Amino acid sequence: MTTSTRTRVLDRIDLAILDVLQKNGRISNVNLAKEVNLSPSPCLDRVKKLESEGYIEGYSARLNSAKLGQALVAHVEITLKSSTEAVFSVFREHIVKIPQVVSCDMVAGGFDYLVTIRVADMVQYREVLGKIVETPGVSTNHTYMVIEHIKIDSGLTVL
Amino acid sequence: MTTSTRTRVLDRIDLAILDVLQKNGRISNVNLAKEVNLSPSPCLDRVKKLESEGYIEGYSARLNSAKLGQALVAHVEITLKSSTEAVFSVFREHIVKIPQVVSCDMVAGGFDYLVTIRVADMVQYREVLGKIVETPGVSTNHTYMVIEHIKIDSGLTVL
DNA sequence: TGTCATGCAGCATTTAATTCTGTTTATGAG
């Protein structure tokens, strides 16, 4: 059993807590308690439990990437030279060390990995792409530059 | 000038605050102040300012999607029947209403949109894909199922 | 029906957030 296994049934109040905290991670416990119709102490107990059980992995400030000079996003499809675990392993180790890599998924289909990167400009894009393609085992790559973000919503539909 | 325009130069302390809050969005102001070597009051002033100026867009709890029964992620490439603004507009309006759509980017290259969806299982995948391909103007689609998440890190490299 | 476990509210204590005041520091004008 891994940590990702659902270990108990969350009730309506737990789900409401998750929903509120997902939308407003910095709400005070007093106000969170009001939102879910509970007094502060059992509310805090539940939050602590959801944290310790791994339903809540942490809290983050959402930063405005454009204002911070990281406006360029690109999706890069990567194909490796062979589909052996050794090659995958090397690729994984290299890719996670590149800070501009936002996400990297192994996929089933016409290529092996879909890598999303966020950079300041084309100069930096070239640098990062260079790092990626120089990774041992990489065969081919194809970039799709993002022209417009229609939706970014990492929130889960919890209710 | 849009809200995404950088309107002032952030100093080292501001960037440090953003970096800390991105990693730990629920840290107390007292501890945040210690992290960035400031006393609580000017630290709080800076955080409020970063929020009101839009550098910080909000705070979120990071939820464990697997434990919450949303373990299946797929990337779907969408091509529209024509590249007119009218068709794009209809597509955008439909896609943002589907809660399982995590992100949707218009891209430059071989197709028009890259849509990422998160669902509980294959049954739900079919439902969501159905909604997407029934959107007026959609011509072709191709799905890449995610086999393994190597990295998910929406964090910006701020320092 | 009695006992136990669970979850809750309310209160008390500790800790943090917030506001206010005075001081330092950087900046620019005379």
Added chain:
DNA sequence: CTCATAAACAGAATTAAATGCTGCATGACA
């Protein structure tokens, strides 16, 4: 070079929240 001004800071005081504790209510189960 000196004074005026504004910005940013530290520290104290006040307000609010987090946290821990106690007892009550509810439901499960023997």
